[in-house]
Every structure is written in C-alpha cells, then in structure tokens.
Amino acid sequence: xxxxxxxxxxxxxxxxxxxxxxxxxxxxxxxxxxxxxxxxxxxxxxxxxxxxxxxxxxxxxxxxxxxxxxxxx
Numbered sequence: 001x002x003x004x005x006x007x008x009x010x011x012x013x014x015x016x017x018x019x020x021x022x023x024x025x026x027x028x029x030x031x032x033x034x035x036x037x038x039x040x041x042x043x044x045x046x047x048x049x050x051x052x053x054x055x056x057x058x059x060x061x062x063x064x065x066x067x068x069x070x071x072x073x
Contacts (some may be wrong), residue, residue: 028054 014020
C-alpha cells in the first residue's frame with residue numbers, strides 16, 4: 001500500500017474452506033471491484049456458470065508478461 005497510495009489491501013483469511021466459498025460467491029454476485037484469490041480446486045466452479053461474468057481476463061493487461069509465469073499456470 002506504501003507503493004500504491006490509492007490502493008487498500010485487506011486480508012480476510014479463513015481456515016474453513018466451505019465458509020470461504022460461500023462468502024466468495026456472495027461477494028462476487030454483488031459485483032465488487034476487487035482482486036480475489038481462489039483455491040485451485042474452486043477455479044473451474046468460480047469461472048463457469050453464473051459467476052463467470054464476475055471475472056476479467058488480465059492476461060492482456062498492460063505490464064503483464066506471460067513469459068514470467070510458469071507454463072502450468
């Protein structure tokens with residue numbers, strides 16, 4: 001946040017994955033502008049069906065270097 005004064009980062013960790021998934025669905029259906037981390041096992045569920053419109057493909061965003069990612073990501 002020091003390097004990006006207009007950005008606020010709030011960590012909201014949960015140790016119960018089921019609670020996390022329910023809260024994530026609620027936040028995404030509300031149309032919030034945020035960056036959201038997903039458990040790998042939930043990516044296909046979150047990016048298909050009714051929640052698919054909640055995500056943006058950032059792979060072509062300015063400053064993104066696809067070569068910097070591991071091939072399996």
